[in-house]
Amino acid sequence: MKKYTITALLANKSGVLTRLSGLFARRGFNIDSISACATEDANFSRVTIVFTGDEYTLSQITKQLDKLIDVKKITLADEKDSVLRELLLVKVSAPAEKRSELIEIKEVYKAKIVDLSPKTAILELTGEPNKLDGFIQVIEPYGILEMARTGVTALSRGEKCLNDLVDYNESI
Amino acid sequence: MILTGADILIRCLKEQGTDTVFGYPGGCVLDIYDAIYRDGTLRHVLTAHEQGAAHAADGYARATGKTGVVIATSGPGATNLVTGIATAYMDSVPLVAITGNVTVSNLGRDSFQEVDIAGVTMPVTKHNYIVKDVKQLAATVREAFYIANAGRKGPVLIDIPKNIQTETCEYEETPRKRHAPRPVSPDSLAAVKAALEKAKRPLILAGGGVIGADASAQLAEFAKRLQAPVCSTLMGLGAYPASDKQFLGMIGMHGTDAAAKAFRRADTIIACGMRFSDRVAGDRAKFRDGKIVVQFDVDAAEIDKNVATDLSVMADLSEIFKALLPQLAQTERREWLKEVAAYREYGEEHAPSALPAYQILSALHSFTDADTPVATDVGQHQMWAAQYCKFEKPRTFVTSGGLGTMGFGMGAAIGACVGTGRKTVLVTGDGSFHMNLNELCTAVSQNLPLVILLMDNNTLGMVRQWQTLFYGKRYSQTTLDRKTDYVKLAEAFGAKGYVLAGEADIEPVLKKAFAEKGPVLVDCKIGIDDKVLPMIPPGKTFDDIITKL
Numbered sequence: 001m002k003k004y005t006i007t008a009l010l011a012n013k014s015g016v017l018t019r020l021s022g023l024f025a026r027r028g029f030n031i032d033s034i035s036a037c038a039t040e041d042a043n044f045s046r047v048t049i050v051f052t053g054d055e056y057t058l059s060q061i062t063k064q065l066d067k068l069i070d071v072k073k074i075t076l077a078d079e080k081d082s083v084l085r086e087l088l089l090v091k092v093s094a095p096a097e098k099r100s101e102l103i104e105i106k107e108v109y110k111a112k113i114v115d116l117s118p119k120t121a122i123l124e125l126t127g128e129p130n131k132l133d134g135f136i137q138v139i140e141p142y143g144i145l146e147m148a149r150t151g152v153t154a155l156s157r158g159e160k161c162l163n164d165l166v167d168y169n170e171s172i
Numbered sequence: 173m174i175l176t177g178a179d180i181l182i183r184c185l186k187e188q189g190t191d192t193v194f195g196y197p198g199g200c201v202l203d204i205y206d207a208i209y210r211d212g213t214l215r216h217v218l219t220a221h222e223q224g225a226a227h228a229a230d231g232y233a234r235a236t237g238k239t240g241v242v243i244a245t246s247g248p249g250a251t252n253l254v255t256g257i258a259t260a261y262m263d264s265v266p267l268v269a270i271t272g273n274v275t276v277s278n279l280g281r282d283s284f285q286e287v288d289i290a291g292v293t294m295p296v297t298k299h300n301y302i303v304k305d306v307k308q309l310a311a312t313v314r315e316a317f318y319i320a321n322a323g324r325k326g327p328v329l330i331d332i333p334k335n336i337q338t339e340t341c342e343y344e345e346t347p348r349k350r351h352a353p354r355p356v357s358p359d360s361l362a363a364v365k366a367a368l369e370k371a372k373r374p375l376i377l378a379g380g381g382v383i384g385a386d387a388s389a390q391l392a393e394f395a396k397r398l399q400a401p402v403c404s405t406l407m408g409l410g411a412y413p414a415s416d417k418q419f420l421g422m423i424g425m426h427g428t429d430a431a432a433k434a435f436r437r438a439d440t441i442i443a444c445g446m447r448f449s450d451r452v453a454g455d456r457a458k459f460r461d462g463k464i465v466v467q468f469d470v471d472a473a474e475i476d477k478n479v480a481t482d483l484s485v486m487a488d489l490s491e492i493f494k495a496l497l498p499q500l501a502q503t504e505r506r507e508w509l510k511e512v513a514a515y516r517e518y519g520e521e522h523a524p525s526a527l528p529a530y531q532i533l534s535a536l537h538s539f540t541d542a543d544t545p546v547a548t549d550v551g552q553h554q555m556w557a558a559q560y561c562k563f564e565k566p567r568t569f570v571t572s573g574g575l576g577t578m579g580f581g582m583g584a585a586i587g588a589c590v591g592t593g594r595k596t597v598l599v600t601g602d603g604s605f606h607m608n609l610n611e612l613c614t615a616v617s618q619n620l621p622l623v624i625l626l627m628d629n630n631t632l633g634m635v636r637q638w639q640t641l642f643y644g645k646r647y648s649q650t651t652l653d654r655k656t657d658y659v660k661l662a663e664a665f666g667a668k669g670y671v672l673a674g675e676a677d678i679e680p681v682l683k684k685a686f687a688e689k690g691p692v693l694v695d696c697k698i699g700i701d702d703k704v705l706p707m708i709p710p711g712k713t714f715d716d717i718i719t720k721l
Contacts, residue, residue, distance in 0.1 A: 015290070015291075018291070018294065019294060022295055026295050064473050066473075067472075067473055069298065069319060169319075169322070169323070172353065172486075172487070
């Protein structure tokens with residue numbers, strides 16, 4: 001079992017994410033995270049899907065998604081050839097006596113404090129999922145009140161673009 | 173020219189070559205039905221129930237190769253289509269389903285007869301649409317027909333809210349854009365060619381994809397060139413002529429012993445437009461058993477899905493053959509063909525029975541010709557029809573394979589009969605027939621030349637067979653304690669009815685039935701414990717075939 005990240009360009013229409021998530025459910029694919037966003041072209045949105053599985057699951061997820069009419073382009077975002085990023089917001093307990101320690105930790109991770117109250121702080125960190133995991137481990141002892149992660153989003157390195165690929169439904 | 177949405181829909185259907193539609197009117201399709209009335213050129217077949225209409229559009233598409241079209245109103249009209257759409261989806265049948273819905277401003281308010289049919293049918297359509305702007309309607313209809321027929325075929329649903337049907341916009345007639353499959357480069361087939369040349373005992377498995385791609389003639393040439401025997405899945409029956417010496421019959425759970433024997437001996441399997449369903453492959457893990465597996469399929473996701481392949485080509489089957497056949501030298505495989513011919517001649521064993529269904533079905537050919545469509549429902553009668561009606565041509569066997577929909581037959585037979593204009597046979601069972609027998613009224617209204625052979629054993633025979641073999645003869649809810657008089661029933665609907673009670677009746681009763689011009693039902697009184705054999709128990713291998721009990 002391995003973690004895989006795939007990225008896809010979708011037609012920017014209502015119901016497209018339902019088509020995706022419905023397919024995952026009925027084919028029995030378990031998804032770790034999915035993040036969707038707008039793109040430079042108003043006709044398309046972009047999703048990044050992370051899941052844990054074997055090569056068979058990877059091949060079936062990719063092929064079954066590609067068959068959806070609204071999925072235009074899809075590819076595996078290889079860790080070596082792609083920039084993978086995730087954003088974390090975490091609200092920790094931050095009484096005055098613990099604040100300097102927290103500030104030291106956030107300096108090491110290059111995180112930001114984006115909100116402060118007498119008892120709490122919200123920290124923001126962007127990075128690869130592993131880095132976020134490590135950061136969470138370190139600040140856990142201070143007391144995490146709540147947290148939100150965006151899920152991974154990815155772009156391939158170099159000149160290659162997702163848009164250059166062929167749409168399966170036009171290739172048959 | 174400025175037209176209403178309803179008129180644009182009718183014009184677009186005609187652009188796509190549609191001349192026949194199946195359906196049922198209702199509140200949210202009133203405008204569409206008004207447009208059909210005013211147009212006056214479309215043949216509309218009114219069924220008794222929307223499910224029957226969906227199966228009829230499906231049967232029409234299977235028998236003719238054209239796109240089936242079904243129309244239903246919102247809410248229950250739309251949900252009644254769902255089984256029919258799912259049946260078409262599982263068997264890759266091109267179908268366009270059109271549903272009405274409440275006005276766009278009433279969507280999402282639980283209005284009267286409102287249902288999110290696009291949401292409901294998402295998993296059983298290739299694609300679906302809710303048209304929220306009349307300006308998008310024409311493009312949507314055109315795209316729906318294109319998608320239904322491109323690559324692996326399948327159903328597409330268009331949900332049209334009522335206000336879209338009455339609003340107007342500019343319409344310009346546009347010629348149909350047909351899908352042109354991508355050609356296969358001959359160079360890409362080098363490895364396949366080498367594997368085929370190396371094969372000592374190749375076996376071709378033909379599936380419904382051969383029929384979908386209209387590649388039957390090419391398959392025959394492929395088999396002759398390769399000198400390989402051919403087996404067919406249920407969906408592939410008719411793709412290769414049953415009377416040909418190289419044909420070994422159906423393969424799988426109720427396939428022939430000859431097919432099972434040939435499969436065990438084969439060293440190379442060439443899967444053409446078939447997807448190794450569990451009913452064919454049995455134990456997936458043991459299926460390959462050291463054989464080389466070559467798969468040709470138009471759907472990338474089918475390759476390596478159920479059985480891992482050594483070589484595969486993802487393209488339209490007809491294009492694959494077009495590129496492959498010229499490269500393939502005529503081969504000699506006398507020994508192998510002699511060996512499989514012996515399997516074929518061995519024949520089947522039959523358990524004693526007062527009126528075996530196989531005798532009725534084997535007698536059919538003297539009343540039909542190679543073009544007669546034979547539709548079925550689902551169960552024992554379906555398997556007997558698959559085994560004993562010898563299909564010579566594609567699109568003559570109309571059956572629900574993937575979804576296994578009991579109740580499919582009446583609608584499907586009506587659609588096949590309407591589409592081909594030929595005398596059509598429906599082989600059904602008393603379980604399946606009771607599900608949609610209401611469509612007898614449709615066959616009568618349309619005065620269709622339909623011969624219904626009802627295998628009446630007073631039980632859900634296939635379930636009973638499993639209960640006999642695997643559930644200690646505990647016949648839970650399968651004995652039908654019904655008192656239906658099928659002759660009276662047929663007559664009440666305005667059809668003819670006959671009883672076929674014994675072997676001596678077969679010839680005379682079939683003769684009378686086939687002489688009828690309109691719909692006729694033949695109540696065939698078969699035994700309650702007749703079995704479908706051979707049988708490979710579920711999840712087992714070809715070594716576990718049961719040929720007699």
